[in-house]
Structures are given as structure tokens and as C-alpha cells.
Amino acid sequence: MNGIDKDKIIGSWFGMAVGDAMGRSSKGLKPAAIQQIFGAMDGFKDVRPIMGKGIKNYRMQGLYGAPAQCALVVAEALLKNKKQFLQESAKNFKELAKAGPEGYFGAYRNHSACLWRAVDLLDDGEVQVSEQNSSTSLFVNMAVPLALFQGKWSKTLAKQCFDVCLLMSQNRFEVVGTVLAGFLVTRFLASRSEENPLVPADILREAEEICRQAEAEYQQRFPSSEDGGLKGVNALSGALKGLAEKFHDQDLLQWLCEYSNPFTKPEIHNPSQGFVMTLLPLALHCVLHPPEPGFAATLTHSLSHGRETEMLGALVGSWAGALYGFDSIPTSWKSGLVNAKEIRLRAEALSARRGKNEQKNLFDMEAGLTAKEFEEAKRNSSKEKKKGVQLKSSDLWADDEDEALVPSKEDRAEWRKFQKEKTKSKRDRRKNIPSMEDS
Numbered sequence: 001m002n003g004i005d006k007d008k009i010i011g012s013w014f015g016m017a018v019g020d021a022m023g024r025s026s027k028g029l030k031p032a033a034i035q036q037i038f039g040a041m042d043g044f045k046d047v048r049p050i051m052g053k054g055i056k057n058y059r060m061q062g063l064y065g066a067p068a069q070c071a072l073v074v075a076e077a078l079l080k081n082k083k084q085f086l087q088e089s090a091k092n093f094k095e096l097a098k099a100g101p102e103g104y105f106g107a108y109r110n111h112s113a114c115l116w117r118a119v120d121l122l123d124d125g126e127v128q129v130s131e132q133n134s135s136t137s138l139f140v141n142m143a144v145p146l147a148l149f150q151g152k153w154s155k156t157l158a159k160q161c162f163d164v165c166l167l168m169s170q171n172r173f174e175v176v177g178t179v180l181a182g183f184l185v186t187r188f189l190a191s192r193s194e195e196n197p198l199v200p201a202d203i204l205r206e207a208e209e210i211c212r213q214a215e216a217e218y219q220q221r222f223p224s225s226e227d228g229g230l231k232g233v234n235a236l237s238g239a240l241k242g243l244a245e246k247f248h249d250q251d252l253l254q255w256l257c258e259y260s261n262p263f264t265k266p267e268i269h270n271p272s273q274g275f276v277m278t279l280l281p282l283a284l285h286c287v288l289h290p291p292e293p294g295f296a297a298t299l300t301h302s303l304s305h306g307r308e309t310e311m312l313g314a315l316v317g318s319w320a321g322a323l324y325g326f327d328s329i330p331t332s333w334k335s336g337l338v339n340a341k342e343i344r345l346r347a348e349a350l351s352a353r354r355g356k357n358e359q360k361n362l363f364d365m366e367a368g369l370t371a372k373e374f375e376e377a378k379r380n381s382s383k384e385k386k387k388g389v390q391l392k393s394s395d396l397w398a399d400d401e402d403e404a405l406v407p408s409k410e411d412r413a414e415w416r417k418f419q420k421e422k423t424k425s426k427r428d429r430r431k432n433i434p435s436m437e438d439s
Helices: 006-024 031-037 066-080 082-096 113-121 140-150 155-166 172-189 200-221 229-245 252-263 276-288 295-303 309-324 331-336 340-352 362-384 412-430
Strands: none
Touching: 006 066, 006 140, 006 172, 006 295, 006 309, 006 331, 006 340, 066 082, 066 140, 066 309, 066 340, 066 362, 082 113, 082 155, 082 362, 140 155, 140 172, 140 309, 140 340, 155 172, 155 200, 172 200, 172 229, 172 276, 172 309, 200 229, 200 276, 229 252, 229 276, 252 276, 276 295, 276 309, 295 309
16 A cells, blocks of 8 residues: 555554553553552553542453544544545444443443533534534544555645544644644654664654644634634644754653643643643654653553553554554554454555455444443442452542642742642552552
């Protein structure tokens, strides 16, 4: 396909599902809690040891969630009718929402309000701009199948990424981020890291330009948008410019949060919070600056940031998979991924640009997986209630509302007092946090 290595296409698609599934088990956990409970995120983790000790919803070990499901919806639409993939995508999104176990939104394995709102607003009959305005990064992975199907960057692909996001969210940053995600898949597909080491500055410069083009297109189409205020027009490209300038600085992540705060109402204290303005640059930095080259090291390091690890893992997995290829994914991760055969079949179909007869029906497949997770949750919840130390959710889980109460650094006395109390509280809590060895 256009000279693109099939191994890299399959690696990107499979890597997205692996990253999503691996990150799903630690979703919501703070970095310190991940270290205490799981150690390194070097595999699909079993959440049963911490059921009832902070975890709110059971997650089947090795099963991907909503970011990969959104990508599957678009992939299925492309393979069925590439000319009307937007209409087909809308139908697929609605189909997956029709029925599901108690506590789930249809077959979706996600409890975010922005997902059900977006799907609820879809019109089966026509393609229209969504009234939803979310910027959590949930929908940016819809660009992955589009990029793998096309193989190379083009105006057509840019438009497809732009339009597919508008199905689910009209937010400026989510739309531009979706275009960026698609570009980076093609950019890493074209890279040969083993022969010509990546030059982060070059990729960041290209990514900034792609963002500026998408931002200009967005401003032309939606001139009355108030996303990010007056300075929001070129906000994401500005984040990438700053990322390039501060690439090796120790305070890079702190700067990214401070830079992003004027563009969102919820205050950002960590780049791995669910805001596209910080999550995408963080994911890109993880791929461009891993502790050591390779898919495993890159993904493991990225998930150590905690919080929105499911979306972060899906992004990093798709880009690192495109860069290093399918063969670079550890064998245990390939075999441990739930539904690996069907994920592989769809990767091959995207590579060939046509569906495979042996593929399962999307709705039947996802409904079955969600039902299976639901049944596992029922069996395990009754067992876990009877054992283990009960911990408050704040001991393990990131709480954006708590983080929003952090005093301003300008009030030095309150800031120092807050930091001292926070350090003491963490030290006391960690004595009681369970580890995998204790389970």
C-alpha cells in the first residue's frame, strides 16, 4: 500500500489497542499509586487486588475500552463504504449504544458523559456538526484508521480527520488534535528509526505547521467559536512550539500545564489529565523522548504518568506502533490482548483497504466483550467485598476537584503549607496502599 510497510500499519493499529487496554487498568490512578500497586506498567494488570479499595469500575484484564472502540467504529465504516464513511460511522456509533449490561452505555466500555452525549446527538439520516463541545481527547483516535487506510498525509486525509471529529465534538482543540493525531500516524509510518534516528525538532516543526493549518481551517469555518478565548485560535500549535523549545527542560511538564490553563475552565495540574491541549503533547514527548528506544519502553514509560492512561496509552500505542512496527510489540502483550485475532484482522484489512470475510460483526463482537466483562465484574465484586483493607478513593485515585483546590503559587505561605501537608499525607497513605505482592 503506497510503499508503506505492512508491519508498521499493523503495529500502529494493534499498538493502539494494546496501549488502550494496558492503560485502562491504571486509569485514574496517580503516578505514586501506580508505582505502589503495580510497579512498572509493563503488562496487562489485574485490577481485582484493588477492587473495593478505590477502584470504581471493574476492567477486564487485557480488554481495550472506548478510545479503541471509537477507532473501530470508523474503521468498520471505511471498510464498508469509504465514500460515505461519515454516515456509516454515525450509524455504527448509534448501533453500539442500543443495548448493554446494567451500568454501561450500550456496548461502550466507558462511563464518560461526553461519549453518550455525543452519540445521543447523532442523526442517523445526515452528517452534521455535533453540538457537543468536549476536549478530553476521547475522539482523537478516530483519526488512526483514516491515517492507516490512506497511508500518507494529504489534504484529503486532513479533511477526513477534521470532519470525523465534528461528528462527535465541535471543540476547537479536539478537532485540531484529531488532525494532529492522524498526521503523526503517517509521519511515524514513514520514519525508519533503525536506519535514520528521529529528529524531534523536525517532527515537532512539521506537527506545528499541520496544527496551524487545521487551526486556520477551523477559524474560517467557525469564526464565532469561543474555545480558548481570544488566544485560543493558535493554542495547540503554540503548545507544540513550546514543546520544541523546552524539549529537554526539567520543567517542561509544569510549563505545559501552566501554558494550557488559560484555555480551559478546569485547572490543569498534570499534563496527563483529560485535556487534549496537554495530553497530546505529552504523548508525543513520550514517543520522541523514551527512556530507551522500542515500543515496550515507550509505552511503559508513558503510562507511568497516570490519570487518563487509557487515552494516553491509545495515542502512544498508535504512534509507537507506527514507528517500531508490529514485530516490536512484546509477544506476551500480543497474546494477552483480549480479542487480538479480530484486532489483527482489522489491521490487515486497513492495510489492504478492504474488509475480510472472516471478521466478526462489530456490534456482536463488542456487545459480547462488554457482557463478558460485566459478568466478570459481578463474580469478582462479591468476593472482594469480603477481604482487604478498605481505602478512601482519594488515597489511590486522581481527583480533579481536589486538585482544583490547590492554592495559588503566588500565595507563598499557603503554597508552602499545602505542600508540607500534601507530603505528610502521601507518606502516611503509602504505608497502607496495597502492592501486588500483598494480594
